[in-house]
Structure formats: C-alpha cells, structure tokens
Amino acid sequence: MKKRRKMSVVRHFSRSQFSYWPFSGTDGCFVKPSKGIVAYPVPPGPRGLPIVGYLPFLRTNLHEQFTELVHQYGPIYQLWLGQKRCVVLSSPSLTKEVVRDQDMVFSNRDMHIAALVFTNGGLDIAWAPQGSYWRTMRKVFVRDMMSNSSLEASYNIRKDEVLKAIREVHSKIGTPVDIAEINFLTEMNVIMNMLWGSTVDSQKAQGVGIELQAVISKIIELLTTLNMSDFFPVIARFDIQGVAREMERLRVWVERILDSIIDARTKMSTSERAEAFKNKQKKDFLQILLELKEQEDTGITITMEHIKAFFMDIVTAGTDTSATIVEWVMAEIMHKPEVMKKVQEELSDVIGTNNTVEEPHLPKLHYLDAVVKETFRLHPPLPFLLPKRPDKSCIVGGYTIPKDTRVLLNVWAMQRDPEVWDSPLEFKPERFLGEASKWDYNGNNFQYLPFGSGRRVCAGLPLAEKMIMHFLASLLHSFNWSLPEGEEVDLSETFGIVMKKKTPLVAIPTQR
Ligand code: HEM
Numbered sequence: 252m253k254k255r256r257k258m259s260v261v262r263h264f265s266r267s268q269f270s271y272w273p274f275s276g277t278d279g280c281f282v283k284p285s286k287g288i289v290a291y292p293v294p295p296g297p298r299g300l301p302i303v304g305y306l307p308f309l310r311t312n313l314h315e316q317f318t319e320l321v322h323q324y325g326p327i328y329q330l331w332l333g334q335k336r337c338v339v340l341s342s343p344s345l346t347k348e349v350v351r352d353q354d355m356v357f358s359n360r361d362m363h364i365a366a367l368v369f370t371n372g373g374l375d376i377a378w379a380p381q382g383s384y385w386r387t388m389r390k391v392f393v394r395d396m397m398s399n400s401s402l403e404a405s406y407n408i409r410k411d412e413v414l415k416a417i418r419e420v421h422s423k424i425g426t427p428v429d430i431a432e433i434n435f436l437t438e439m440n441v442i443m444n445m446l447w448g449s450t451v452d453s454q455k456a457q458g459v460g461i462e463l464q465a466v467i468s469k470i471i472e473l474l475t476t477l478n479m480s481d482f483f484p485v486i487a488r489f490d491i492q493g494v495a496r497e498m499e500r501l502r503v504w505v506e507r508i509l510d511s512i513i514d515a516r517t518k519m520s521t522s523e524r525a526e527a528f529k530n531k532q533k534k535d536f537l538q539i540l541l542e543l544k545e546q547e548d549t550g551i552t553i554t555m556e557h558i559k560a561f562f563m564d565i566v567t568a569g570t571d572t573s574a575t576i577v578e579w580v581m582a583e584i585m586h587k588p589e590v591m592k593k594v595q596e597e598l599s600d601v602i603g604t605n606n607t608v609e610e611p612h613l614p615k616l617h618y619l620d621a622v623v624k625e626t627f628r629l630h631p632p633l634p635f636l637l638p639k640r641p642d643k644s645c646i647v648g649g650y651t652i653p654k655d656t657r658v659l660l661n662v663w664a665m666q667r668d669p670e671v672w673d674s675p676l677e678f679k680p681e682r683f684l685g686e687a688s689k690w691d692y693n694g695n696n697f698q699y700l701p702f703g704s705g706r707r708v709c710a711g712l713p714l715a716e717k718m719i720m721h722f723l724a725s726l727l728h729s730f731n732w733s734l735p736e737g738e739e740v741d742l743s744e745t746f747g748i749v750m751k752k753k754t755p756l757v758a759i760p761t762q763r
Contacts, residue, residue: 294338294650295326296320302329306482308429310418314634317341318664322687327648329656332480339635341661343671343697345648349658350705353645355381356707357430361640361657363481364490367369368498374557375564376710377637377668384551388561389710395539396445397713399471404533406610408444411719412437413725420730420760426758427735430581434722435574436460441718442569446562447512447537452750459508463566466501473498475747499554502563509559513537537562569711571749572632575721580623580723582756583678585732587739590680594619595763598728610717616724621683623719624690627701629678634663634750637704639756662700663750671698 297320299305309332310316317339320328326342340346349357352471358381362373370378376392379385395401402719405500414438439460478494480487490496516537519527528534542563544553577652584591597618604607639658645649652658665731667675673682683690693714694704702709710716734740735757743753 255609259762265757286553290653291646293336294327294329294648296330297324299331300757302333303331304482306332306477309477312744313748314661314663314744314746317635317659318663318667321661321664322698323660328661332477332657333479334484335657337484337657338647338655338657339658339659339661340647341664341668342378342648343665346645346660346665346697346700346704349660350638350697350700350703353641353647354705355647356643357639357658358643358708359640359642361655362715364478365475365476365494365498366485367674368495369470369474369502369567370564371502371556371560371713372406372573376561377564377568379644381706384557387549387551388557391539392536392561393710396536397711399713401533402713404716405445408448409441409721412440412444412498413721414520416722417607417725417729418448420726424730424745424760427759430726430756430758431574431578431752432464432755433572433746434683435464437719437722438573439566440461440567445536447516447563459512462508463505464570466505467567470498470501470567471747471749474577475749492600503651505563506559509562512593513555513558516541552628565711568709569715573715575632575749575751576623576626576630576719577722578752578756580626580719580753581726581758582740582742583629584622584727585734585758586680586742590622590678591727591732593698595731596726602728608721609729612719613717613724615681616686616720619682619724619727621680621718622697623723624683625678625680627692628666629676630697630744630750631666631701633701633703634746634747635659635661635705636700637748639707660700663674666696666699666701726760729763731760731761731763734758 271332297305297308298583300307318341320330320339321341326344327338327340327382329336329338331337340349360378360380362370362378366378370653373379373598374387376385379388390455400731440457443460473494476492476494478492480489480495497686516524525536528538537558540558543549544558565591584594598608602612636659639660640655640688641652642654644653646652663670666763690699691708692702693710694700694702695703702712702715741752741754745753
C-alpha cells in the first residue's frame with residue numbers, strides 16, 4: 252500500500268484575529284473560540300449560493316461528486332445544504348480521528364426526517380441516540396442474536412433457507428433469474444425466522460416476506476431522498492415533498508403486520524409458548540424482548556413501540572444491504588470469467604462435487620472471501636456509512652467541526668483512493684489474499700470500512716458475513732451463470748443510502 256500524502260497543515264490562530272465574526276457558512280470563516288481556547292478554522296469548501304447553499308449544484312451520483320470535490324478542497328471539506336452544514340471526510344487518518352480518537356463525540360446519528368418517522372422518533376438501534384436505551388438494546392441484540400453460540404443455534408434456519416433458494420433457482424434453470432431478488436427473500440426469511448419465527452407458520456411467514464420486500468425498497472428510496480425539510484427546518488412542517496407523509500404511511504403499514512405477529516404471541520398461554528419452543532435450541536428474539544420488557548432491573552423502558560421500531564430496523568438493515576452486495580459480487584465475477592473459474596475450482600476442491608455447501612466450509616474458501624472483500628471495496632453498500640453528528644464542537648484534521656454538523660465518511664472514495672490502493676479501479680481479489688486479519692470487516696483498518704467502525708459499527712456483521720458467503724458459495728457451486736444472449740455486464744451505480752447497480756443483474760443458471 253502506498254503512503255497517504257500529508258494532511259492539510261494544521262493552522263493556529265491567535266485570539267486577536269477574531270475581532271469580526273462573519274456568519275458561519277462562508278468559506279474560511281471561523282467559529283468563535285471559547286475563552287482561552289485556540290480556534291481552528293472550519294474546513295474549506297465550495298461557496299454555494301445565499302440561503303440554498305450548495306443544494307442547486309448537487310448531482311444524482313453524490314458519491315462521485317463528493318469524491319471530485321476532494322481534488323479541489325482536500326480530504327476534509329464542508330458545504331452548506333440549505334441551513335445544514337455538512338462536512339465530508341475522505342482519508343483514513345481523518346476517519347481514525349472521528350471513529351477512534353473521538354468516537355464518543357461522534358456516536359450520534361444526524362437523523363433526517365425520513366429516518367425520524369421511520370424509527371418512530373429513534374426507538375430503534377441504527378438511528379437511536381447514543382445513551383442507555385441504545386446501549387442496552389445493541390448489547391442484547393449482539394449477545395442474543397449475533398454471538399457465536401446464538402448463530403450456531405440458528406444455523407438450521409440459514410441452511411434451510413439457502414437450500415430453499417437453490418431449489419428455487421433449480422426450478423428456473425435455463426431462464427433469467429434476478430439474483431438480488433432471490434437473495435433478498437432468503438435474507439428476509441432468515442431474519443424473520445430469527446426474530447419471531449418460532450410461532451409463525453411458514454406459509455404466513457412467506458406471505459409477510461413478499462409484502463415487506465416492496466415496502467423496504469420504498470423505505471430505502473425515501474431515506475435517500477434529498478428532502479428540503481431537512482435543509483430548511485422552518486418549512487419542515489409543510490412536508491413539501493410529502494416524504495414524511497409517505498414514510499408514515501409505510502411505517503403504519505408495516506406496524507400492522509408486526510402488531511398481528513406480536514399480538515398472537517402475547518395471547519399465547521405459557522404452556523403454548525413452552526410447546527412452541529420445545530424443539531428449538533433457542534428462544535426467538537421476540538420472546539427475548541418480551542421478557543426483557545417485563546424485567547424491572549434493566550434501567551430502560553421498553554414498550555411495544557420500541558420492539559416494533561427495532562424489528563423494522565433489523566429487517567431493513569439486513570436485507571437490502573446483503574442483496575446489493577451479492578448482486579455486485581455476481582456482476583463482478585461474470586465480468587471476469589477467470590475469477591468465476593477460480594472460485595468454482597476452489598469450491599470443487601473444498602466442498603467436493605456432490606456435496607452441498609455448509610457453514611463449516613466457509614473459512615476454507617479463501618479465494619471467494621477475497622472476491623467478496625474486493626467487491627465490498629469497490630462497491631460499499633453504504634458509501635457514506637450512516638451520517639454522524641458531533642454532540643459538541645470538535646477539532647478534526649486541524650479544522651473545527653461545529654456541534655450538530657452532518658458528518659459523512661466517504662468510504663467509497665477512500666476505498667478507491669490511488670494514494671492508498673494500487674490500481675484502485677481494477678477488480679483484483681488477490682490484494683485480499685494472505686494477511687487475513689489485516690482485512691477483516693471490524694473497522695480497525697481505516698482504509699477499509701464497508702461495515703463502518705467504532706461503537707456504531709454494523710451490529711449485524713457476524714450474520715451478514717456468514718449469509719453472504721454461504722449464499723454465494725451455494726449459487727456458484729450448484730450452477731454456471733451466463734448473461735442473456737447479446738447482453739454485457741453493466742457495472743454502473745446509482746447513488747443511494749444503499750448504493751445499487753443501475754440495472755438489476757439478471758442471469759441464466761445452468762446445472763454445473
Ligand atoms: C452487506 C451487509 C451489510 C452492510 C454492508 C452493513 C453496513 C452497515 C453500516 C455501514 C452501518 C453503519 C456503521 C457506522 O455508522 O459506522 C451499519 C449499521 C447497522 N447494521 Fe448493518 N450492514 C449489513 C448487514 C446487516 C445485517 C444483516 C444486520 C442485522 C441483521 C444489520 C444491522 C445493523 C444495525 C442494527 C446497525 C446499527 C448499529 C448502531 O447504530 O449501533 N446490518 N450497517
């Protein structure tokens with residue numbers, strides 16, 4: 252890896268330089284220092300227009316535009332979107348300052364209105380303000396759903412769902428298959444089963460999964476929308492674009508489904524519940540949360556509203572992200588048949604031609620692991636992670652980031668930076684072979700952060716890693732894949748909170 256160029260020079264200013272305070276938001280302005288504290292300037296950035304700031308200049312592919320601005324203003328710059336100050340960071344060393352050195356200060360999300368409505372005011376995990384509720388819920392989720400022993404106990408769920416998907420593809424041999432769609436349903440079924448599967452029969456669960464699929468795409472779209480209410484709080488109550496209304500409609504719709512599932516569970520007698528869990532190795536997460544709700548010593552209040560917001564969060568966070576990366580992996584390797592060949596050779600060697608893929612095989616699939624990591628590098632599903640918001644003014648890279656700024660970590664740019672990566676635009680899985688621990692997803696290597704970093708790193712990482720590998724290994728071990736006659740792989744992207752392929756990958760499976 253090459254060494255990064257030196258960061259912007261840290262500038263110190265004496266107090267006498269601050270006799271005049273221009274209103275914040277113009278280039279090179281200063282934030283007034285408290286008594287005795289050295290002031291640092293706010294980051295440089297494009298000027299924009301009065302009142303609307305840089306909003307009129309935003310293009311649809313924000314990830315590319317925000318990367319181009321690095322060439323003009325350096326790895327830390329600010330822009331005004333209406334009345335919202337936004338700072339974009341695009342270097343590993345600056346990222347470290349935020350997610351490691353000042354993790355606590357940056358551990359809140361900058362929640363926009365769509366997220367506020369979607370989470371019923373931040374009652375979930377991903378958008379919840381940092382505090383005892385978030386800490387407890389995240390701890391319980393990670394301990395009771397994501398720990399090694401919990402994931403071992405739920406292995407049969409994943410195994411059955413992947414097999415079901417392979418059977419589904421089998422029934423479509425020779426015809427076009429939408430890869431992301433199949434993966435989405437598989438992920439959804441796994442997550443729903445882990446959340447509330449013990450007492451919902453499989454037919455009902457399948458119906459719920461199909462209904463939720465369309466709604467989740469719409470939710471992700473609304474979370475991506477540039478909503479003027481976020482940038483001009485005075486007009487927020489008019490909801491000019493109707494984002495809040497539409498999100499509220501979707502939330503209420505999903506809540507109705509969740510209500511019916513939760514109601515059915517709470518009405519069960521103790522013996523009915525005991526019967527339902529008899530053959531399971533573990534209670535599902537709904538049961539764990541209902542029992543937590545009754546406990547008095549947790550230090551937090553959990554209501555049904557919390558449980559529903561939490562479920563919506565997990566279902567949304569876990570499905571579209573995984574389906575997106577699986578689609579990108581398949582697109583990249585169909586673009587490079589020699590990579591596909593190597594993956595399939597490895598699968599034959601490790602699994603054998605007549606066996607099905609099992610989770611214990613996964614740690615031996617080093618080349619497939621490198622292919623997945625390389626795809627995460629080029630196509631991080633959340634190109635800016637989730638927006639952060641410092642709860643007090645702080646200094647990063649020698650610049651002041653004022654309290655309540657929206658802070659974006661441009662992971663997309665960092666993972667393609669030629670100063671950090673050799674031939675960054677080339678798909679080269681080999682760069683991830685060897686030194687496995689250097690390239691894990693835990694966010695300790697600030698050059699590579701597809702799952703984020705610090706205390707708000709993705710909470711579903713252990714499940715995501717297993718499912719993505721298991722699903723891909725099974726698809727590629729069972730089938731050969733080709734594109735419909737005359738088509739070529741399109742690798743273009745469409746910006747979003749989850750960044751997708753511009754055109755869905757539809758490929759034709761044949762028996763291997
Ligand atoms: C390809 C798959 C996935 C990717 C790329 C991904 C990525 C991310 C990222 C970038 C964040 C924000 C991290 C940060 O701000 O530093 C996040 C947060 C989160 N993810 Fe994931 N995720 C994936 C799958 C999942 C799954 C399967 C689940 C649950 C079953 C999940 C649950 C969560 C939760 C609950 C949070 C919020 C954590 C918090 O704020 O404390 N994710 N994810």
